[in-house]
Amino acid sequence: MILLRLFWEFFKTGLFAVGGGMATVPFLQDISAKTGWYTSGQLADMIAVSESTPGPLGVNMATYVGYTVGSQQLGGVGMGVVGAIVSTLGLIFPSIVVILIIGYFLKRFRDSKIVDSALYGLRPASVALISAAGVDIVLFAILRVDSIYQIGKASLSWKAAVLALAVFAGTNLVPRLKKIHPIWFIFFSAVAGILLHMG
């Protein structure tokens, strides 16, 4: 039953997440809120691991969620792998069907006015959803509260704030660091986390 649900949730994600890997994050958050299969903190870890391992971001995250749900809800490494396969198949199934269909009238699709104007509305929606997912993770990781309605109880961790500023500066402002792989920033943050006891 859980496997069926897993497939269905990722089928919906694959069908409605438009615009690449990060666009799946709001859907994963929605799944976590509905099912309680994993926490916001675990979701942040999944994003970090997916960024620092080979493979498309969206696929890596689906696999990670599937593994976690399989191994924790059904028990064991074997069920984890089954969960990983089920969620990944769920994610790619709708896009395979859509692309195979579009493949037949590629040019008409590309030049379609309707498609163009639907996308014109979809793009800001996709970024809005990713932004909101980001706010959720900031609330959890930096302000240490579970939802926006508890913002009054937020306690800004200065360690987290300094680390966030350092990573932002490194990824955006320092020309020589901008080009290096994100995995090094994750590694740097892990070391900073250990040294500053950020757990």
Next chain:
Amino acid sequence: MKELLDLFFTFFRIGAVTFGGGYAMLPILQREVVEKKKWASDEELVDYFAIGQCTPGVIAVNTATFIGRKYRGVVGGVVATLGVVSPSVVIISVIAALINNFANIGWVQDALGGIRVCVCVFILNAVIKLIKSAVKDKATLVLYLVLFAVAVLFDVSPIYSVVISGVLGVLITKLGVRGK
């Protein structure tokens, strides 16, 4: 059969060596699929990417389906796609098993605490990059702000936002408000 295996393992290799997906895949696809295998031309690849970005699903998966379909029909599309996702299933399962087992250790929790902060910045960076191509006029700015507020304040499924915004995009264009 030989061609299908070739398709599977070529995309398996691509899935195993690209980090991040999306545009990071483009140079590798160019070398493997256009130059070595000649399954598609440079122009086709760019088209596939453009369409892959505006159709549902992961861009890397969509591009693999396109190329596989062009080379060996529907079966080819499915085989290429399974090839590109297989390395993730293997690699992530191993890492997830390790992390889920060690997550309770003190220093691992500290490390994850630091990494989560880093992820916040990554998402912010993604938003900064994407917003330039998404918010181009008043209508899209309003759409962005309203949907952002709704998503932060209320517990609604992102599916509604996606469907409604697609319809609104068509309406805004028809009403001639677009670009103002």
